Amino acid sequence: MAKAIPSRSENYSEWYNELIKKADLAENSAVRGCMVIKPYGFSIWEKMQRALDDMFKETGHSNAYFPLFIPKSYLSKEASHVEGFAKECAVVTHYRLKNAEDGSGVVVDPEARLEEELIVRPTSETVIWSTYKNWIQSYRDLPLLINQWCNVVRWEMRTRIFLRTAEFLWQEGHTAHATAEEAMDETKQMLEVYARFAEEWMAMPVIRGAKTPNERFAGADETLCIEAMMQDGKALQAGTSHFLGQNFAKAFDVRFLTKDNQLDYVWGTSWGVSTRLMGALIMAHSDDDGLVLPPKLAPIQVVIVPIFRNDEQLAQLTDKIKPLMQDLRKAGISVKYDNSDANKPGWKFAEYELRGVPVRLAMGLRDLENNTVEIARRDLKTKETVSFDGLVDHIKNLLDDIQKSIYARALEFRSQNTFKVDTYREFKEQIEKGGFLLAHWDGTSETEEAIKEETKATIRCIPLQGEEEEGTCIYSGKPSKKRVVFARAY
Template identity: 90%
Template sequence: MAKAIPSRSENYSEWYNELVKRADLAENSAVRGCMVIKPYGFSIWEKMQRALDDMFKETGHSNAYFPLFIPKSYLSKEASHVEGFAKECAVVTHYRLKNAEDGSGVVVDPDAKLEEELIVRPTSETVIWSTYKNWIQSYRDLPLLINQWANVVRWEMRTRLFLRTAEFLWQEGHTAHATAQEAMDETRQMLDVYARFAEEWMAVPVIRGIKTPNERFAGADETFCIEAMMQDGKALQAGTSHFLGQNFAKAFDVTFLNKQNQLEHVWGTSWGVSTRLMGALIMAHSDDDGLVLPPKLAPIQVVIVPIFKNDEGLAQISEKVKPIIQELRKAGVSVKFDDSDANKPGWKFAEYELRGVPVRLAMGMRDLENNTVEVARRDLKTKETVSLDGIVAHIQNLLADIQQTIYQKALQFRQSNTFRVDTFDAFKEQIEKGGFISAHWDGTSETEEAIKEATKATIRCIPLEAEEEDGVCVYSGKPSKQRVIFARAY
């Protein structure tokens, strides 16, 4: 057996890095700052994609695809947008290579300089809004509800698998509307879609909120977000939805004839989640023995491990479980029957525990005689011997219970690690211990920056469901009407 994964309590960062690699999710690539998502990790991402894509289509959106390259001049059209992304852009300057004259390899052909440099997309607002100008003429063309599944590049010097890489996978929705209210309704609707996905599929409780101007997406009038707590008490932004106002419509002159036959600019939104969700999934639930995956996103929901001494025993067990496997698959449950003889059952148990398979069934000859099977659940690490009569219904109920139990555990963790703080001394003391801090803020960028400088904590969001409450700012002592959520974050 390989050595144990570092424990979360000893070194949370090392625990995460090792778990991603040991569970065969991803690895660093030969290209600095980029990652290879391995088949097991990609199968989790595919399940995420499928669920989200269904939700997008249920709300009327269609998928399209736009170019990877964006002319540099496009980024200059929206001032705050270019300022927000300029330092992260990868730039293509030439279109051809040639063999070096000294035979040392290939070099950039200096005669092949592009007339205009191309930016490898950090996000697609500019190229998409330049396209929408041709698609939208009248109110009859609205709303335009488009989503794109793509990769983007944001130059990163310090990278971490799934959480922060130079290239990552994501989806980005871009919609156009006839009125500000319709665009705002879309922004809020997609935030709710993300929150529902996080809670019902990922089993990760989230706080819905609005970002401060300092934390707002470059080019948006408002940014809404969902914030999740990881097991080390840090926050992870799990999704954002942006009300763009008319900023990009004006930058790219996207107008339409309204019902009164008057020309006006359309209203826009954009929204996205990325492979950072993989990092959230790992850090929210997993333990020192490996992944803990919610059944809805587990590539293998049930593994069956036969315990046998010879081919005859294996054949008898295989025959017994065959109809169970068929019934489970018919019910939409993904099952693996591991009858390989390359490794012993104990090794298999540890391997499937590491990979986060929610339910493990083990059947030996005695189980065969007694018409029973040993059922182990990954989340609670409990085992029970169950009759094979009604086993399919039992497993379905068990998977549903595991999904809910994982969510409740994460919710209780967040609740017990969220603290109301009223003085800056208490704030500084608590932020060192981790968790979310609910505190009053005077609403100024100066105070927000000062707190960040002093504690490395940022305002994660202004909660949408928070009630008004008179108080004084935890830092400046000025009046405040509402508490906001502070935390250190990924």
């Protein structure tokens, strides 16, 4: 049989790590805190990339690329920005190595020290806004809508594959606008793009919200986010979109001539999602038998396993299956035909279940005689025997149903694990059990920090949707106008 993994109920963290390993998604690198994304895992990321990139381009954005290295002085120009990232920066100080005089290997050449240290990109606001100064002179140059796909480095001490690594892949959008209203509209629009991607592609329901001042991106006036619930009841921030105000424009003197012939600073946004979405995909849907992938992101949507005893039987089955594969591919469905004789069908069934392939077809000689095929769906682990006639349409409908079913199951799980709490005692009892807690907060940083210190729960967001509701803060007893979402988080 295929490789077993621990159960979620016994050890959720070990289940996650082992699933990534056994499903061949990624592995730890020889470089501490970094990961190697393996072909199967990277093919999922590529599907995410393609879908998101199409959505960015539909909203008028273009891709560009900016340097990996950022002069240290750039980070000093925006005070809150450098404070937010200072502890995570990797710094390049020299540009040359030389052989050690004792023959022990290579050493840093002390004569090759850089005049100014370079920071390995933790995020690109500074280097991009220094470039925008040259690109923007007039209102006619706005809006400037740029995205880049790249890697970033944030020196994490405690790492976990996909969720928190020293180097990771992401996209970062950086836009410039003539007015605050336009920039805020952009911030909201891109949050909605992320939310649509999470729900329609990842089949993962999210809460759209605003971060508290304590949790905002360093250098932003406002941070919007989407928050998802994992199967252990913890929250995961799945995407952020930031209204930067004129902070970076002022730091890098990016001004433009308005229609009224006045010089003004431009208004900015930035927004990003990363390979952390891979971790979210795994933890939101998978089970004790392996990955459960929504069809839209599955590298293999349909696997066909012939059941045969000899080459003659395999040839007969292949003659029947080949036209089906062609028709499936014409319909835009990715399909794999596993006709290898290295492993038995039972092993193959378990292996493709582990890898989260949404639909499995099995066909033997009896099926050939009856013009039927056995279909198994990964999400519900059910099987049915159907006619070969009209099979492509049946599979298309089945994939659509699986996509919706996975989303509905995740939404139901979130609903069952979201609780309104009105007292701090109730809050402390429930937070130990996990889930999203909707509670009143007085809006002060002091209360937020006190709750975090005492319970390890943070305010994940102030929901953008939902009614105003007068109440009293669970901690201080002071007035509150709206419930916020608390949770322990990744």
